[in-house]
Amino acid sequence: MSIRIILAGATGWVGRALTPAIAKTDDLQLVAGIARSHAGRDLGTALGGEPSGVPVFTSVEEALATPADVLIDYTKPGVVKANALAALKAGLHVVIGTSGLGAADYAELDTVAHEHGRGLLAAGNFSITATLLKRFTMVAARYVSDVEIIDYASASKPDAPSGTARELAEALAEVRQPATSRPIDEVVGVPATRGGAFGEGAHEVRVHALRLPSFVLGVESIFGAPDERLTIRHDAGSSAAPYVAGTLLATRKVQGWVGVRRGLDTLLD
Template identity: 85%
Template sequence: MPIRIILAGATGWVGRALVPALAAAPDLELVAGVARSHAGKDLGIALGDAPSGVPVFASVEEALAVPADVLIDYTKPGVVKANALAALKAGLGVVIGTSGLGAADYAELDAVARQHEAGLLAAGNFSITATLLKRFALEAAKYVVDVEIIDYASAGKLDAPSGTGRELAEALAEVRQPATSRPVADVVGVPATRGGAFGEGAREVRVHALRLPSFVLGVETIFAAPDERLTIRHDAGASAAPYVAGTLLAARKVKGWIGVRRGLDTLLD
């Protein structure tokens, strides 16, 4: 029996790329879409194609009336947590591709997931190459003491840093060695220009978020030692295609555990 999918953000940038991929996958079945501006329509028609037989709802709560196994969420930071909580309480597995949630949010989601014996996978980026950036950066942090992150995105991106940058910073803060840079509390001038902090004390990771035209998404992890530097960088293009395969992999796997996992790298091996 195919895994039945509700897709929240079905008419959005990534959602539009996922719809045909889901239709082509013999082991997955898209049973409902969520897109407030197209509620009540057939999803195929909402996307400018032939009728698909997939209904569109205004909210995840309404879509949950359709029998389903997994919710995939590519919506907005302001609604993704409520969407995930509703799906977990209904016993669905949840795949989150929406950015904007932090460690405290995922701790709350983990508690609810365990209470309802459901699984959740959240990734700041479902691209395989972006996942490799995280893996390589975590390996480098074992050997190079100092690291900071530059997070690039378009001028209109709502959240800062991106989900990719946040996930990477939180992961690095757990494994890095104490920094040699001057503590921000000792900085004169405008200390805020040293970036946002993830983690605590000398192990915190500083993230500098740039929001400028011509960027889509990019993350640059800079490691430095005396007289040498290592830069590990990922840049995304204008297409949502890189995120499709990783999202479908997560949808296939998320019913296999209870609680929250963060990062596509948790599935790669």
């Protein structure tokens, strides 16, 4: 039996790449799309192609009237949490590719997911190579105590840091060794220029978010040790194609557990 999918953000940047990819599979079926600007239309024609038989709705609440198994969300930071909560309460599993949520949000989603016996997978980046950035960074953190993150994105990106950088920083803060850099309360001048902090005390991770034209998405982990540095960096191109395979993998796997998992790396092994 096919896994029935509701796709929120169906006409967006990633949604436009996911829709034809789902159609080419034998085990996945797109049953509804969500896109305010195209509500009431057929998704195929909304994307400039032939009719697909997939209706487009204004909201998740409307789309949930269609029987489905998984909600994939690629919408906006301001609505993704409400979308996920509605889907979990309706008995769907959830895959989140939208950035903007933090640890407290995922803790709440985890509670609701357990209450309803459903799984949720959220990843700051569904690209396999971006996932390897996280994997390699976590390995390096075992051996080098000082690390900071630079987060690159376009000038128009509304959230800072990106989901990729935030997920990485929160994971690093759980495992990194104590930093040797001067504590923030001892910094003079403009302490805010030391970046945003994730974690606490000597284990916190500093993130510096750049928002400039010509960038799409990029994350750089910089490790420093006496007389040497290690840089691990991922840069995304202008296409959404790198996110498709990881999203489809998560969609196939998310029914296999209860509660929230964060990061595509939790599925790689």
